[in-house]
Amino acid sequence: MTQNVQDTVLQIIADQALMDVSDIKMDNTLEDLGVDSMGLVEAIFAIEEAFDIQVPFNANEPEDSDFDISSVASIIEAVQGLVAEQTA
Amino acid sequence: MKRVVITGQGTINALGGDVATTLEAMREGRCGIGQLDIRDIDRLAIKIGGQVQDYAAEDHFNRQQIALYDRFTQFALLAAREAIAQSGLRFAGDLAATSGVVLGTSGGGMQTLDENYRTVYEDGKNRVHPFVVPKLMNNAAASHLSMELNLKGPSFTVATACASSNHAMGQAFQLVRSGMCPVMVTGGSESMLCFGGIKAWEGLRVMSKDACRPFSANRNGMVQGEGAAIFVFEEYEHARARGADILAEVVGFAMTSDASDIVMPSKQGAARAISGALRDGGINPSEVGYINAHGTGTAANDKTECAAVADAFGAHADKLMMSSTKSMHGHLIGATGAVELLACIMALRDGVIAPTIGYEEFDPECSLDVVPNEAREAEVNVVLSNAFAFGGLNAVLALRKV
Numbered sequence: 147m148t149q150n151v152q153d154t155v156l157q158i159i160a161d162q163a164l165m166d167v168s169d170i171k172m173d174n175t176l177e178d179l180g181v182d183s184m185g186l187v188e189a190i191f192a193i194e195e196a197f198d199i200q201v202p203f204n205a206n207e208p209e210d211s212d213f214d215i216s217s218v219a220s221i222i223e224a225v226q227g228l229v230a231e232q233t234a
Numbered sequence: 235m236k237r238v239v240i241t242g243q244g245t246i247n248a249l250g251g252d253v254a255t256t257l258e259a260m261r262e263g264r265c266g267i268g269q270l271d272i273r274d275i276d277r278l279a280i281k282i283g284g285q286v287q288d289y290a291a292e293d294h295f296n297r298q299q300i301a302l303y304d305r306f307t308q309f310a311l312l313a314a315r316e317a318i319a320q321s322g323l324r325f326a327g328d329l330a331a332t333s334g335v336v337l338g339t340s341g342g343g344m345q346t347l348d349e350n351y352r353t354v355y356e357d358g359k360n361r362v363h364p365f366v367v368p369k370l371m372n373n374a375a376a377s378h379l380s381m382e383l384n385l386k387g388p389s390f391t392v393a394t395a396c397a398s399s400n401h402a403m404g405q406a407f408q409l410v411r412s413g414m415c416p417v418m419v420t421g422g423s424e425s426m427l428c429f430g431g432i433k434a435w436e437g438l439r440v441m442s443k444d445a446c447r448p449f450s451a452n453r454n455g456m457v458q459g460e461g462a463a464i465f466v467f468e469e470y471e472h473a474r475a476r477g478a479d480i481l482a483e484v485v486g487f488a489m490t491s492d493a494s495d496i497v498m499p500s501k502q503g504a505a506r507a508i509s510g511a512l513r514d515g516g517i518n519p520s521e522v523g524y525i526n527a528h529g530t531g532t533a534a535n536d537k538t539e540c541a542a543v544a545d546a547f548g549a550h551a552d553k554l555m556m557s558s559t560k561s562m563h564g565h566l567i568g569a570t571g572a573v574e575l576l577a578c579i580m581a582l583r584d585g586v587i588a589p590t591i592g593y594e595e596f597d598p599e600c601s602l603d604v605v606p607n608e609a610r611e612a613e614v615n616v617v618l619s620n621a622f623a624f625g626g627l628n629a630v631l632a633l634r635k636v
Contacts, residue, residue: 184497187439200279205439206455206533 151197151229155222158192172219179218186215199228237470238410238485239636240579241478242323244316246309247461247563247573248284252316256573257580259562260588261609266563267446267457274429280441283427284459284564302365303378304343309462309569310375310423311382318383321466322478323417325384332415334387335379336406337464338398338422340568341431342391343370348428375423379464387415396528398422399463399571400621400629404487406467407631416472422569423462432458438497440532446565448529448558449536449604451595456530459564463572482582485616485634486515492626499535499622504542507628511618512546515632519547522554522632523614524581526574527604528622529558529590530565537599539620544602555612557590557605571621575631578617582635587612 153167160167163179170179176186183205190201190213201224202212214220245252248266249259259266270283291300291308303311325333341347346369350362368374373391380389388409392402399422406420426432435441435458442455473480488510492503512519528539536558544551559577566573577588586609593606619631 190439191437203439204442204454206442206453210454 148226151226152222154196155193155225156218158189158196159218159221162189170218172217174218176215193225197225197229199232201228236411236413237483238407238467239470239473239483240465240481241468241473242317242321242466243463243481243576243579244313244320245461245463245573245576246286246312247463247566248286248459249563253576256576260559260577260580261586263589263591263608264562265591266459270427272427272429278429278432278436280432280436280443282443282457283432284457284566285427286461301363302369304346304369304374305425306339306341306343306345306423306462307375307378309425309460310337310379310464313421313423313462313464314379314383314419317419317464317466321468323466329416330384330386332387333417333419334385334389334409334415335376335383335419336390336392336402336409337376337379337420338392338400338402338568338572339372339375339424340393340395340398341424341426342372343374344426344431345428346370348430351430379419383419385419393568394627394629395623395625396565396567396570397621397623397627397629398568400619400631401489401627403465403467403571403575403631404489404629407484407487410467410469416469418467419464420467421462421464421572424567424569425460426567427458427460442531445592446531446561447592447594448527448531448561448590449540449597449600450593451597453531453533453536456532456560457564459560459566459570461563461566461573462569463576465572465575480636482579482633483636484631486511486517486632488514488630490628492628494626496626497624499538500626501538501541501545503626503628504539504620504622505545507630508542508546508618508620511630511632515634517616517632520550521616522547522550522618523612524578524587524617525554525556526578526617526619527556527558528620529560531558531560535622537597539622540600540602551602555587555603555605555610557588559588561591571619571629575619578619578633581614581617582633585611585613587614
């Protein structure tokens with residue numbers, strides 16, 4: 147399941163970045179990948195739909211949200227946490 | 235070119251059912267935002283808004299009228315009745331033939347859309363009420379105003395999202411200024427506080443769950459409101475000849491388009507609209523004492539707006555006052571500029587500057603005098619009203635004391 151979460155999130159980010167999954171590195175930031183605030187909001191929507199979870203994110207205060215978007219790895223980790231919470 | 239003055243104003247919004255109550259709330263810095271009372275609220279993440287309180291359509295309209303009037307049309311009619319009563323105008327003969335109504339609305343009859351989508355999609359019914367179309371159409375409110383007031387000249391509706399009212403009032407201003415119409419009824423109306431209307435905004439993730447705190451460092455988004463405000467724009471000599479009480483003069487208007495992003499605001503686009511309105515009105519920037527800000531309480535708008543004002547005014551930006559009354563009545567989307575014009579007229583007429591309430595923390599990116607939390611007494615001669623819409627469409631009005 148953990149691997150599935152990672153693959154799905156990577157695919158969603160890749161779709162927004164218009165890149166191949168293989169070109170995305172774990173320590174990339176969204177800025178590195180050219181994903182702007184609109185792309186981010188769309189990616190979060192896609193993540194919520196894919197895993198049927200609620201992602202706590204307010205575009206006005208991204209740094210204060212419980213959802214860490216500082217890198218690809220942090221996003222995957224945050225989604226894994228939310229998915230685990232939901233199945234627990 | 236003719237001079238254009240305002241000889242009537244009316245409103246219904248979260249702060250009150252008329253102008254006097256609304257201005258009193260603004261003077262006292264009262265907040266009209268609270269828990270929403272709408273169907274399926276449990277399925278919304280955003281549960282607050284500036285909703286019109288203690289309202290029953292039956293108190294104002296008969297059954298046949300309610301069958302045709304969406305809530306946004308009802309609000310427009312109630313605000314117009316107050317404005318027309320104050321102006322003392324009656325439309326007959328040539329005056330009726332040449333006067334019209336331009337209204338701003340973004341969503342039009344959204345309550346009607348929401349209810350009838352439920353009927354066909356959720357309840358699975360295959361039949362809807364015969365008046366769904368005339369009730370939901372964007373021009374319904376403008377049309378019903380023309381019928382109730384006997385306005386037979388140019389009438390239409392302007393939809394530019396959050397700038398709809400300012401664009402509408404700008405058109406009315408130009409119709410009177412050009413000499414085409416002696417009187418135009420104008421303003422805006424919106425009633426988007428329904429399940430679909432809030433759910434759509436929720437999706438953008440720019441809404442606050444607790445309060446609208448424009449310019450405050452801890453602001454976390456916008457809060458929707460609903461209601462209407464309607465004004466009578468009249469040619470100056472026409473108003474003077476009949477001894478009308480003149481509330482203020484409309485002196486300048488400008489529109490610009492950012493031509494850049496569908497949601498992110500642009501400092502240049504906003505600054506060009508502000509400077510354009512000053513130029514159009516022959517106003518020296520140093521004459522401007524107050525700006526009613528667009529001030530949505532989002533991270534992006536407020537810092538961009540402050541930067542635009544700083545650009546347009548230079549050193550004078552630090553001397554003028556700029557508040558966002560959305561902190562009290564919420565963001566009325568297509569009607570917001572109209573309700574906010576009430577605060578502009580109050581500043582000119584009563585020398586009272588409405589505050590930005592909910593202000594808690596200084597933000598260095600919004601370092602203008604935002605009249606935090608408490609109204610202020612001040613003599614001002616020229617005021618501006620800013621509106622910057624999604625889609626990058628900007629409209630700024632300039633008013634002068636008479």
